[in-house]
Every structure is written in structure tokens, then in C-alpha cells.
Amino acid sequence: MKRLQRLLPAALLAALFGVQAADPTYRIVGPDGKITFSDRKPTDPQVHARALGQVVTAPLLAPATAPFDLRPATAAPPIARPASGDAPPVDVYGKPFPPGLPEAILDVLVHQFFVQTLVETCDRVRPGLGDRYRMSVFNWRERNAEILAKSNRIAFARFTGEQRDVLRTTSRVRLETLLPPPEAAPEAKIQWCDKMATDLTRRQFELVGDMRVAPILYAETP
Numbered sequence: 001m002k003r004l005q006r007l008l009p010a011a012l013l014a015a016l017f018g019v020q021a022a023d024p025t026y027r028i029v030g031p032d033g034k035i036t037f038s039d040r041k042p043t044d045p046q047v048h049a050r051a052l053g054q055v056v057t058a059p060l061l062a063p064a065t066a067p068f069d070l071r072p073a074t075a076a077p078p079i080a081r082p083a084s085g086d087a088p089p090v091d092v093y094g095k096p097f098p099p100g101l102p103e104a105i106l107d108v109l110v111h112q113f114f115v116q117t118l119v120e121t122c123d124r125v126r127p128g129l130g131d132r133y134r135m136s137v138f139n140w141r142e143r144n145a146e147i148l149a150k151s152n153r154i155a156f157a158r159f160t161g162e163q164r165d166v167l168r169t170t171s172r173v174r175l176e177t178l179l180p181p182p183e184a185a186p187e188a189k190i191q192w193c194d195k196m197a198t199d200l201t202r203r204q205f206e207l208v209g210d211m212r213v214a215p216i217l218y219a220e221t222p
Contacts, residue, residue: 058082060089060102060166068110068174072210076100091158100215101154102167107212108151109171111205114178115140118200121179122193125186133193136200144207150216157221 028036062080079099082088088096115137123130141148155164180192199205207213 058086058088060163061106061170062103064174067177070111070114070178070205072206073212076211076214077103079103089163092160093158097158098215098219100212101219102159102163104213104215105151105155105159106167106171106174107210108147108207108216109167110174110178111144111207112148113171113175114205115200117175117179118193118196121189122197125189125193129193129197133197136197140200140205143203147207147213147216150219150221151213153221154216154219158219 026038026041028038028042030036077100080103089102090096119130119133119137122133155167159167180189184192
């Protein structure tokens with residue numbers, strides 16, 4: 001079990017950034033024209049070899065190039081395309097995901113983790129204002145309920161368990177860039193809580209109207 005726990009992060013990173021399929025089979029043509037097959041690439045310069053069935057899977061998510069912004073995007077972000085020769089990531093049915101769908105699900109997850117962490121963090125910092133934080137989060141969930149519900153349906157209907165693990169792991173990594181550092185002074189954490197709760201109440205972090213989640217609105221669920 002401990003060995004499995006050590007290997008799990010590596011497996012998630014491999015799924016995040018793309019992994020190669022199993023070692024290819026080589027079609028080998030010898031000097032006499034005889035054709036053979038092997039899983040080892042020949043070193044003899046007199047033979048000709050060609051790899052068969054070698055496919056590189058594109059990453060489920062493109063690596064982040066900037067800190068995550070909770071505020072809605074007014075324009076659709078550019079969609080990362082697989083490199084030439086890469087196979088796009090596919091869902092549980094073996095169908096390629098619509099452009100931008102994994103990233104859209106990730107955006108929703110980051111927002112969900114953020115509002116939950118806001119309550120947990122700020123309730124410890126300012127316990128007397130816990131009800132204010134919880135009400136702000138409740139209202140946010142009510143306003144964005146349709147997108148939250150559809151995102152969750154798609155995540156469980158079209159993504160494998162491993163892909164969902166990648167999404168959750170990546171969203172928590174991006175969440176860390178939004179939170180005050182653990183060593184921050186209590187006064188700084190209080191200021192952060194007050195600002196985030198105020199922005200949440202003023203609808204600064206809405207999913208409705210955020211162009212990044214547009215692929216969710218058009219995606220079909222089985």
C-alpha cells in the first residue's frame with residue numbers, strides 16, 4: 001500500500017502531461033528482403049526498421065502558464081491543440097473530448113474548491129463572521145447551480161476515474177496560488193478573508209457568463 005501511495009503522484013503527473021503508449025513493434029526488412037517483427041529496435045545498419053502503432057497521447061490539460069484568475073473571462077481562451085502526431089485525449093467511450101472541455105471542468109473545480117476553502121479558512125481566522133462567509137458561499141452556489149450541476153454530471157459521465165483524479169489534483173495545485181501563504185500574519189489573513197468574501201458577494205467570481213466554461217454549456221452528456 002505504501003508503495004502504491006508513492007507511485008500515485010507520478011501516475012497522475014504522467015496522465016496530466018501525456019504518456020507514450022506501450023513500446024512499439026518494429027517491422028524489420030533484412031538485406032535479403034525477409035520481413036520480421038520485434039519489440040526491439042535493430043542496431044544493424046543494413047536492415048530497415050519502422051515502428052508500428054507508436055502513438056503519443058496528448059495531455060488531458062495544458063500546463064498552466066500563469067496564476068489562475070477567479071474573475072470571469074470575457075473572451076474564450078485559446079484552446080491548446082495537440083502537437084502534430086499526437087492523439088487527443090479521449091473520454092470513457094473512446095471519443096475525443098470537445099475542444100476546451102477538460103479545461104472548463106477544471107475551472108469549475110477550482111472555483112468549487114476555492115469557495116469551500118474560503119469558508120474553512122476564514123471561519124478559523126474570524127469565527128465571529130462564519131455565518132457571513134457561509135451565506136456568501138451559499139448564495140454563490142445558488143446563482144451558479146446550473147453550471148455546477150452540469151459540470152459534475154459531465155465529469156462523472158465522460159471522464160475516467162484517473163482523469164478525474166488528474167483534474168482534482170491540478171485544481172488543488174492552482175488553488176494554492178489563490179490562498180494566503182500559511183506563514184502569513186493573522187492580519188494579512190483577515191484582510192484576505194474580508195476582500196474575498198466581499199468580492200464573492202459582489203459577484204466577482206461568477207461562473208455564469210465566464211467564457212472559460214462555455215464548452216460545458218454545449219457538451220452532451222450520455
